[in-house]
Amino acid sequence: MGEHHGPAKGLTRWLYTTNHKDIGSMYLWFSFAMFLLGGVFALVIRAELFEPGLQLVDPGFFNQMTTMHGLVMVFGAVMPAFVGLANWLIPMMIGAPDMALPRMNNWSFWILPFAFALMVSTLFMDGGGPNFGWTFYAPLSTEYAPPSVTFFIFAVHIMGASSIMGAINVIATILNMRAPGMTLMKMPLFVWTWLITAYLLIAVMPVLAGVVTMMLFDIHFGTSFFDAAGGGDPVLFQHVFWFFGHPEVYIMILPAFGIASAIIPTFARKPLFGYASMVYATASIAILSFIVWAHHMFTVGIPLAGELFFMYATMLIAVPTGVKVFNWVTTMFRGSITFETPMLFSIAFVILFTIGGLSGLMLAIAPADFQYHDTYFVVAHFHYVLVPGAIFSIFAAVYYWLPKWSGHYVNETLGKTHFWLSFVGLNITFFPMHFVGLAGMPRRIPDYALQFADFNMISTVGAFIFGFSQVFFLFVVVKTIRDGKKADAQVWEGAEGLEWTVESPAPYHTFSTPPKV
Amino acid sequence: MFKKRLFSGLGAITASSTALAEDAQRWGVNMTEGVTDVSREIYGLHMDIFWWCVGIGVVVFGVMFYSMFKHRRSVRKESATFHENTLLEIIWTVIPVIILVIMAIPATTTLERIYDTADADIDIQVTGYQWKWRYEYMGEDLSFFSNLRTSQDEITGRSQKGEHYLLEVDEPLVVPTGQKIRFIINAADVIHAWWVPALAVKKDAIPGYNNEAWTTINEPGIYRGQCAELCGRDHGFMPIVVHAMEPADYERWLADKREEAAVLRELMAQTFTFEELMTRGEGVYQRMCVACHGANGEGGVGKAIAGSPVATGDINAHLDLLVNGVNGTAMQAFGEQLNDLDMAAVLTYTRTAFGNNMGDSLQAVDVYQFKAAQ
Known part of the structure; x- marks a missing residue:
C-alpha cells in the first residue's frame, strides 16, 4: 500500500477532485453550512412564536420560513451529511481504494451548491420563496403558488439528480469493490444500512422528480394533474408525494442505525448483538416503507379499507424497529462501558429516537391520528426522530471518525460540553411541543391562542440554546483540526474495522492494494 | 432587542408558574376528552397506546440505564462476549406483535364507527x-x-x-x-x-x-x-x-x-335612500373590508380605496371587482359572501367615503341583475 501522490494545490483541488475523502469532506462542510442556514430559518420561526401575536414577521414570510427550514434541513443538511459520511467511510470500511465512479462523485457533489443557491435565491424574488410547506401540497403549490415555485422545482430536480448519482455510486462501490474475503454478511452495518438506503433513493427520488414535473406542467403547460376543476385530483399529489416521502424518512434514519451499530459496540467493548437480525430488520423497514405512505393522509378521506390497511402496515414497522433498539440495549448489557462523546451522542440517539418511535406508534393508530394530525404533536414526533435521530447520529459519527479524518483527537471536555448543551436544548425545544400539540395547537401557524403561550415560550428558549450550541460545535471541530492532540491509527481501543488499520489522518489514498480480511 | 424580550419572557414563565393552580388549561398537556362518544373512545385509545408506550419505555430504558450504571468500565473491567440468542430475539419479536394486535382491535372498531356516516338527522x-x-x-x-x-x-x-x-x-x-x-x-x-x-x-x-x-x-x-x-x-x-x-x-x-x-328578502326588494345605503355600507365595510383596506380606506394588505381609480371610476367596473375579486391577489370574489343589498351598500359607501365623494349609488336589484347577467 503506497501513497502515489498527494492532493493538488489550491482551489482546483476541490473543484476537480475525484478523491472520495475530499468529496466526503466537501459534502460534510456543505451540509454543516446548510444545517446552520436551516437553523437560522428555524430560529426566525421560534422567535415569532415566542409569544402570541404577530411581532417580527409577516404570516406570508413565516410560511416561507417553515417551508425553507424543512427543505434545507432534509435535502441540504441531513442527506448530504450522510452522503459525506458514505464517501469517507464506505471505501475505507470495505477495503476499496475509492468510490466506484469517482468523476460522477465529483459531479453529484458540485451540482448541490447550485441547487441550493437556486432555491435560497427564491426568497429574494418577487412574491417571495416557496410558502407552501416542505410537503408542497397542490393546489397551494401550483395554482396558488408564488412565481418562484418554478425555481423551486428546478432546484428539487438538481437535488434529486445528485442523490440518485450518489446512490448509484454507493451501490456500485459496495457490490464491486469489497476487499477479498469481505462477504456481504461481514460488512460493517454502516455499509449495510447505506446499501439499503441507496436502493431506497433510487426507487423514490424519480418519484419526487415526477411529482414536481407534474406541478411544472400544471403551472406552465395547462395540464390539470392536480386541478379538480380540470378533471385532476389534488389527493393524487399527496399519494405520489408520500410514496416518495415515507421512504425518504427512512433514507434519513437508516444510515443513523448503521452509525449507532458501529459506535455502541466500541464503547461497550462487546460485539454488536444480533448482527444478522440488524441486517434483516433494516431490510424489513425499507420494504415496509413502501406500503405505509397513506398514514400521512389519514384525514384526506381514503376509504375505510385503505385506512385500515395503512394503519396495520404502519403499526407493523414497530416490530423491526423494536428489534434494532433491543439489539443496541442488549449490546450494552454486560459490557464494559465508557462514555466518550461519540457514545454519549449514540446513547442519546437510542433513547430519544425511541421516544420519537413510540410517539410514531401513537400516530399509527388512525382514529387517534384524527386528533394528532397536523398538530404540534406531529412536529414533536418527527423532530424527535430527526434531531436526536439523524442529526445526533451525524454528530456521533463526526466525533467518532474525526480523529481518523484529521489526525487529531477531539478534546473530550469540549465534545461533552457540546453534547450536553445540545441534549438539554433539544429537549427543552421539542418536548413541550407534545403538550401543545395534544392540547390542540395546529402546526404551521404564525400566531396562536393564549392557552399555548407558556410552552411555546419555553420551546423558543430551548431552540436558541440548541441553535447556539451548534456554533460551538463548529468551534470544536475547527479547533480539533487545527491543534488537537496527534491521533493514533487505533483511535478507540475497542473499535473494529478496516478503517482503523490505516494511520491517522488517513492517507490521501488508502487500500490501493486490497487488504486481507 | 431580542435579549430584552427573552428576559421579559423568562420573567413571564416564572410569573405564570405561580398561576399554575389557577389556570390548569394554560398548561394543558393532554388531549381533550371531548363531548361526543367518539371523542371519548378516541381519548381512550390515545391513553391506552400512551400507557403501552410508557410501559415499553420503562422496560427498555430500565435495562439501558441498569447497564449504564452497573456495566460501566469503572465497575466492570471485562465485558461479556455473547452476541446472539435466538430465543430472546424471538421473544422480543413476538411480544410487540401481540401488543400491536391488542391495540389494533379497538382501533378498528372505533374507525368503523367514525366512518359510519349513514342516517344523519x-x-x-x-x-x-x-x-x-x-x-x-x-x-x-x-x-x-x-x-x-x-x-x-x-x-x-x-x-x-x-x-x-x-x-x-x-x-x-x-x-x-x-x-x-x-x-x-x-x-x-x-x-x-x-x-x-x-x-x-x-x-x-x-x-x-x-x-x-x-x-x-x-x-x-x-x-x-x-x-x-x-x-x-x-x-x-x-x-x-x-x-x-x-x-x-x-x-x-x-x-x-x-x-x-x-x-332580508323584503329589504332586497325595497329601494333605499342614499343615506340608508351609506349607513349600512359602513357597517359592512367595518365587518368585511377594514382588515385589509384600513379604517380610513388608506390600504394595508389591500390597496388604498381613498382616491383609488376603481372607487372613483366606472361604477360597473367597481361592482365587477367586488363580485369577482382580482385573480392572484388577496382581493377575493365577494359575490357569494355578501348579499346583494350589502354589496350595493358597501359599494355606495366606498365611492363616497374616504374623500372619494362620487355620490353615486346602486340598489340591491342592480347587483342582482349584474350577477344574473354573468
Missing part, C-alpha cells in the same frame, strides 16, 4: 375558503360565512388580547345536541381541514371532493377549533366555532334565521 355542507368557512344547512335554504372576529389590533399587539384570541368568529356554526350531524366537507380554492378537538372531527376540505364526517354532541356548549391544513398566508386565522344547543333552542335559532332571511 342534519346535513351541513362545510366549505373552506381562503381564509374562512362557509356553512350551508342542507334543505333549510340557510347558509353563511364564518370569519375570524379577533381584531387586527389584538393580533399586532396594539390592544389587549381577548380570552378567545384567534378562536372567535363573527357567526358560529349552530347545531343541536343529541342529533347526528353529518358534515359534507369540501373547499373552494386550496386544501383546508375542518377540525374541532372537542368533537374529534378532523377532515380535509379538498377542492373537487365531498368528504364526509359526522358527530353527535352530548353536551351543549361552545367548542372551538381551527383549520388544520396549511392553506396559505392566513392559515392561522380561520378558526371554527361550534355552538351546540338543546334541540328546542336550536329550533328557535333556526326560526330566527328564517325570519332574518325573510326580512
Whole structure:
C-alpha cells in the first residue's frame, strides 16, 4: 500500500477532485453550512412564536420560513451529511481504494451548491420563496403558488439528480469493490444500512422528480394533474408525494442505525448483538416503507379499507424497529462501558429516537391520528426522530471518525460540553411541543391562542440554546483540526474495522492494494 | 432587542408558574376528552397506546440505564462476549406483535364507527375558503360565512388580547345536541381541514371532493377549533366555532334565521335612500373590508380605496371587482359572501367615503341583475 501522490494545490483541488475523502469532506462542510442556514430559518420561526401575536414577521414570510427550514434541513443538511459520511467511510470500511465512479462523485457533489443557491435565491424574488410547506401540497403549490415555485422545482430536480448519482455510486462501490474475503454478511452495518438506503433513493427520488414535473406542467403547460376543476385530483399529489416521502424518512434514519451499530459496540467493548437480525430488520423497514405512505393522509378521506390497511402496515414497522433498539440495549448489557462523546451522542440517539418511535406508534393508530394530525404533536414526533435521530447520529459519527479524518483527537471536555448543551436544548425545544400539540395547537401557524403561550415560550428558549450550541460545535471541530492532540491509527481501543488499520489522518489514498480480511 | 424580550419572557414563565393552580388549561398537556362518544373512545385509545408506550419505555430504558450504571468500565473491567440468542430475539419479536394486535382491535372498531356516516338527522355542507368557512344547512335554504372576529389590533399587539384570541368568529356554526350531524366537507380554492378537538372531527376540505364526517354532541356548549391544513398566508386565522344547543333552542335559532332571511328578502326588494345605503355600507365595510383596506380606506394588505381609480371610476367596473375579486391577489370574489343589498351598500359607501365623494349609488336589484347577467 503506497501513497502515489498527494492532493493538488489550491482551489482546483476541490473543484476537480475525484478523491472520495475530499468529496466526503466537501459534502460534510456543505451540509454543516446548510444545517446552520436551516437553523437560522428555524430560529426566525421560534422567535415569532415566542409569544402570541404577530411581532417580527409577516404570516406570508413565516410560511416561507417553515417551508425553507424543512427543505434545507432534509435535502441540504441531513442527506448530504450522510452522503459525506458514505464517501469517507464506505471505501475505507470495505477495503476499496475509492468510490466506484469517482468523476460522477465529483459531479453529484458540485451540482448541490447550485441547487441550493437556486432555491435560497427564491426568497429574494418577487412574491417571495416557496410558502407552501416542505410537503408542497397542490393546489397551494401550483395554482396558488408564488412565481418562484418554478425555481423551486428546478432546484428539487438538481437535488434529486445528485442523490440518485450518489446512490448509484454507493451501490456500485459496495457490490464491486469489497476487499477479498469481505462477504456481504461481514460488512460493517454502516455499509449495510447505506446499501439499503441507496436502493431506497433510487426507487423514490424519480418519484419526487415526477411529482414536481407534474406541478411544472400544471403551472406552465395547462395540464390539470392536480386541478379538480380540470378533471385532476389534488389527493393524487399527496399519494405520489408520500410514496416518495415515507421512504425518504427512512433514507434519513437508516444510515443513523448503521452509525449507532458501529459506535455502541466500541464503547461497550462487546460485539454488536444480533448482527444478522440488524441486517434483516433494516431490510424489513425499507420494504415496509413502501406500503405505509397513506398514514400521512389519514384525514384526506381514503376509504375505510385503505385506512385500515395503512394503519396495520404502519403499526407493523414497530416490530423491526423494536428489534434494532433491543439489539443496541442488549449490546450494552454486560459490557464494559465508557462514555466518550461519540457514545454519549449514540446513547442519546437510542433513547430519544425511541421516544420519537413510540410517539410514531401513537400516530399509527388512525382514529387517534384524527386528533394528532397536523398538530404540534406531529412536529414533536418527527423532530424527535430527526434531531436526536439523524442529526445526533451525524454528530456521533463526526466525533467518532474525526480523529481518523484529521489526525487529531477531539478534546473530550469540549465534545461533552457540546453534547450536553445540545441534549438539554433539544429537549427543552421539542418536548413541550407534545403538550401543545395534544392540547390542540395546529402546526404551521404564525400566531396562536393564549392557552399555548407558556410552552411555546419555553420551546423558543430551548431552540436558541440548541441553535447556539451548534456554533460551538463548529468551534470544536475547527479547533480539533487545527491543534488537537496527534491521533493514533487505533483511535478507540475497542473499535473494529478496516478503517482503523490505516494511520491517522488517513492517507490521501488508502487500500490501493486490497487488504486481507 | 431580542435579549430584552427573552428576559421579559423568562420573567413571564416564572410569573405564570405561580398561576399554575389557577389556570390548569394554560398548561394543558393532554388531549381533550371531548363531548361526543367518539371523542371519548378516541381519548381512550390515545391513553391506552400512551400507557403501552410508557410501559415499553420503562422496560427498555430500565435495562439501558441498569447497564449504564452497573456495566460501566469503572465497575466492570471485562465485558461479556455473547452476541446472539435466538430465543430472546424471538421473544422480543413476538411480544410487540401481540401488543400491536391488542391495540389494533379497538382501533378498528372505533374507525368503523367514525366512518359510519349513514342516517344523519342534519346535513351541513362545510366549505373552506381562503381564509374562512362557509356553512350551508342542507334543505333549510340557510347558509353563511364564518370569519375570524379577533381584531387586527389584538393580533399586532396594539390592544389587549381577548380570552378567545384567534378562536372567535363573527357567526358560529349552530347545531343541536343529541342529533347526528353529518358534515359534507369540501373547499373552494386550496386544501383546508375542518377540525374541532372537542368533537374529534378532523377532515380535509379538498377542492373537487365531498368528504364526509359526522358527530353527535352530548353536551351543549361552545367548542372551538381551527383549520388544520396549511392553506396559505392566513392559515392561522380561520378558526371554527361550534355552538351546540338543546334541540328546542336550536329550533328557535333556526326560526330566527328564517325570519332574518325573510326580512332580508323584503329589504332586497325595497329601494333605499342614499343615506340608508351609506349607513349600512359602513357597517359592512367595518365587518368585511377594514382588515385589509384600513379604517380610513388608506390600504394595508389591500390597496388604498381613498382616491383609488376603481372607487372613483366606472361604477360597473367597481361592482365587477367586488363580485369577482382580482385573480392572484388577496382581493377575493365577494359575490357569494355578501348579499346583494350589502354589496350595493358597501359599494355606495366606498365611492363616497374616504374623500372619494362620487355620490353615486346602486340598489340591491342592480347587483342582482349584474350577477344574473354573468
